[in-house]
Amino acid sequence: MKALVYTGPKGLDYRDVPDPTVGAGDHLIRIAQVGICGSDMHAYLGHDARRPAPLILGHEAAGLIEGGPRDGARVTINPLVTCGTCPACREGRDNLCPTRQIISMPPREGGFAELVTMPESNLIAVPDNVPLTKAALAEPIACGWHTVRLSLETLIGARDTALVLGGGAIGLGAALSLKAQGVSNVTIVEPNPVRRAHLIDQCGQPAIAETPDGTLYDLVIDGVGYAATRAVASAATRPGGVIGHIGLGEDTGGLDIRRLTLQEITFIGTYTYTAEDFRQTAQAIFDGRLGPLDWAEVRPLSEGAAAFSDIRSGAVAAPKILLQPETAPERS
Ligand SMILES: [Zn+2]
Ligand SMILES: [Zn+2]
Numbered sequence: 163m164k165a166l167v168y169t170g171p172k173g174l175d176y177r178d179v180p181d182p183t184v185g186a187g188d189h190l191i192r193i194a195q196v197g198i199c200g201s202d203m204h205a206y207l208g209h210d211a212r213r214p215a216p217l218i219l220g221h222e223a224a225g226l227i228e229g230g231p232r233d234g235a236r237v238t239i240n241p242l243v244t245c246g247t248c249p250a251c252r253e254g255r256d257n258l259c260p261t262r263q264i265i266s267m268p269p270r271e272g273g274f275a276e277l278v279t280m281p282e283s284n285l286i287a288v289p290d291n292v293p294l295t296k297a298a299l300a301e302p303i304a305c306g307w308h309t310v311r312l313s314l315e316t317l318i319g320a321r322d323t324a325l326v327l328g329g330g331a332i333g334l335g336a337a338l339s340l341k342a343q344g345v346s347n348v349t350i351v352e353p354n355p356v357r358r359a360h361l362i363d364q365c366g367q368p369a370i371a372e373t374p375d376g377t378l379y380d381l382v383i384d385g386v387g388y389a390a391t392r393a394v395a396s397a398a399t400r401p402g403g404v405i406g407h408i409g410l411g412e413d414t415g416g417l418d419i420r421r422l423t424l425q426e427i428t429f430i431g432t433y434t435y436t437a438e439d440f441r442q443t444a445q446a447i448f449d450g451r452l453g454p455l456d457w458a459e460v461r462p463l464s465e466g467a468a469a470f471s472d473i474r475s476g477a478v479a480a481p482k483i484l485l486q487p488e489t490a491p492e493r494s
Contacts, residue, residue, distance in 0.1 A: 164487065165275035170215045171208030173256060174467040180220070181277055190228045191239065194274040194294040194458060194492045195220030196485040198469060200330065202266070206470050212267055212294040221266045223273035224288065226300040226491045230413055236295035236492075237285040239273070240304075240440045241265045247386040255432045257308070260378070265369075274466060275486045283437075286444045290325070295494045296447055296455040298484055301443075303452060304443040305408055306336030306383070308435035310343050310443075313381055313406035316428050321380050323347045325398055328385035331363045331482040332408055336383045337367055338452045339443070345381065351394075360479035365457045373398050384409050392416030401425040408432055458482040460494040 165179045178369060184190050201221055205213040206227065209451055221241035243258035244251050251259050265280070288297040314321060324345045326333045329352030340348045350369040352358040361369040368385020378400035384391050395405045396418035405427060418442030436445070446452050459480035462470050469483050486494060 163276040164463070165218050166220070166463055166485070168206060168213070168215050168219050172206065173215070174206065174470060175302070176464050176466060179275070181272060182279045184279050187281055189230060189232065189282060189285060190226045191223070191237065191278050191280055192228045192489065192491050193223050193225040193273055193276060193487055194464075194490045195224060195298040195486050195494065197298055197331070197458070198466075198483045198485065199302065200332065200357075201410075203470065203473060205266075214268070217266070217268065218271040218273075218275050218276035219263055219266045220485070223278065223299055224294040226238040226302075227285070228277070236288040236290070236294060236297075236338070236446055238288055238294070239278070239280055239298045240284045240286065240437060241273075241301060241401055242434055242437075243270070243281060243284060244437070252374045254436060254438060255477070257436050259345040263280065274463060274485060276489045278430060283439045286441060289448050290446050293442055293494070294492050295458060295460060295484060299335075299455055299458060299482065300440065300444045300447055302482065303335035303338065303447070304435035304440045305332055305432075306385070307339040307443040308410050308439040309336055309383055309406040309430070309432040309444070310339040310345075311439060312430050312432055313383070313404045314343060314345075316430060317381060317404045319380075319402060321345055323379045324349070324381040324383065325373065325379040326350045326383045326385060327391045327394060328352065328383065328409065329357050329367075329481065333383070333385035334361065334365060334367065334457070334481045336385055336406075336408070340381070341447050342451045356476065356479045357380075357481070360457070360481070365481070382404065387411035389415030393418065396421055396427075399425075399427045402427070404428045404430060406430050432478065458484045460484045460486050463487040464466040
């Protein structure tokens with residue numbers, strides 16, 4: 163099969179690789195579309211020791227089961243494989259499973275390819291009337307869905323206003339999840355003017371260049387995770403409010419612990435999603451509760467290297483690029 167192989171810092175090579183071998187209990191999936199994630203970019207730049215070259219990246223995929231009793235079934239892929247038996251898995255916090263695996267990280271190859279293998283329990287059936295280009299957005303949106311769910315479970319009192327820092331797919335997914343989970347007034351902060359215009363014009367989201375001084379929000383979601391954005395989150399959350407933190411930009415800095423303490427602001431770190439969050443997100447996509455989801459840009463997998471460099475240079479307006487193999491069963 164053809165795959166986009168990460169070959170070392172800033173190296174991506176579109177080339178022939180052996181087809182994956184299907185393990186017991188796994189399905190072979192023919193990829194329709196697969197999204198480029200911030201974590202793929204991180205690995206591409208050589209900043210992720212957990213993803214050594216050579217490796218097929220990509221974990222946001224939808225496609226068709228190939229072969230076996232469910233041949234031809236349309237599915238979206240939950241890329242997190244967990245054990246199901248440890249205390250975290252048994253408590254429904256399977257995203258914290260100590261032996262979790264994700265496709266695109268050894269030992270599992272990723273989805274920037276024509277084919278990938280996944281266990282049955284990681285596949286969610288997609289209704290016939292939902293395009294796979296929308297179903298492929300379940301993974302990035304599920305991250306925001308999870309953050310919003312945990313934040314709302316913690317938040318006491320008013321839950322009318324939210325600020326989302328970062329207007330990429332994570333921030334946009336969080337904004338859409340906030341609306342779907344009942345928060346009516348959601349504002350996105352996105353400094354990149356190209357991306358901000360796209361959020362307003364194509365995604366119908368209120369997006370602004372920077373957080374207005376003095377305005378306080380019930381909930382602030384940091385989809386970026388730099389010291390600078392944590393400083394903004396610390397200042398913009400109302401007394402008793404909640405900061406939901408997703409971004410992995412910088413490890414430390416920015417939090418105003420004194421204000422968080424004096425104003426009893428809760429900070430929640432969140433990572434990926436539970437299997438239940440993923441199912442709920444997929445269902446919300448299928449029901450139309452997350453809007454038209456027509457904001458992703460589809461490009462050929464063979465031109466994946468150019469897509470990475472375009473994202474890096476800030477030239478891409480769309481919050482998500484989906485790569486499409488030549489053998490994609492449902493082309494967009
Ligand atoms: Zn992702
Ligand atoms: Zn487990």
